[in-house]
Amino acid sequence: MSPSHTPRTPPAPPASPSRTGRPRSVEAHAAILDATRAALVELGWSKLTMGDVASRAGVAKTTLYRRWANRSELVVDAVAVLFDELRLPDRGSLTADVEGVVLQFAALLDRPETRTALMAVVAESTRDEALRERIRSSIVDRQKRLVLVGRERAQARGELPYEDDPAQAARNADMIFDVIAGAVVHRALVSAEPVDAQWARSFSLLLVGGLTTTPGTPPSPRASTGPA
Secondary structure (H helix, E strand, O other): OOOOOOOOOOOOOOOOOOOOHHHHHHHHHHHHHHHHHHHHHHHOOOOOOHHHHHHHHOOOHHHHHHHOOOHHHHHHHHHHHHHOOOOOOOOOOHHHHHHHHHHHHHHHHOOHHHHHHHHHHHHHHOOOHHHHHHHHHHHHHHHHHHHHHHHHHHHHHOOOOOOOOHHHHHHHHHHHHHHHHHHHHHHHHHOOOOOOHHHHHHHHHHHHHHHHOOOOOOOOHHHHOOOO
16 A cells, blocks of 8 residues: 655745835935936926926825925935035045045036026025025035044144034034135136136135134144145
8 A cells, every 4th residue: 555645735935025115215215306406407496396306206296295395495405415425535634635525516516406406495595594494404514524524634633733612613613614615606606717626726725724823823834735
């Protein structure tokens, strides 16, 4: 008598990895910001609509309004991610580091999507306090990291003194940021003059000379020179 055999159930195919909503959400977010910048360059601020952005990004308009109350907030976030690309290079001296980030900043402002978006939201923010605050938190405060990194690096090299008063150190960082951002934005967008290597070098020497000089003392040679 042959032994009985219990039929074996074939193994189930491996379960496909579960997909959460997050990757798709991240992709949609990036697509919306890309579409916003493209629409702004093509249409200009006056003709930009949430509906047009939604159509370009392939999402429902309600998706936009769940994340942004209006087009101003959307455009701020669209340009903020571009500024997040800025990095402070380590070029061996404070002057050379400042020069490097100035040239990066100028190149960013030379991109049509950055220039158009920034000028539009800044103009709009003169009538909108909430928008000014969003620009401050999403762009200005986030980019102050470059000043903090540069100062720490220069202090470690012995180019700048350490500051004992945290409140004064914060005020100094704000001023340094304002000087760099204000000068580059004015030159590139208001005066429409080139921010080239020569201008960046001269500006960096002037800034670092002011940071490293106290009344009656010459600038630190180490802080004022370095590889270009």
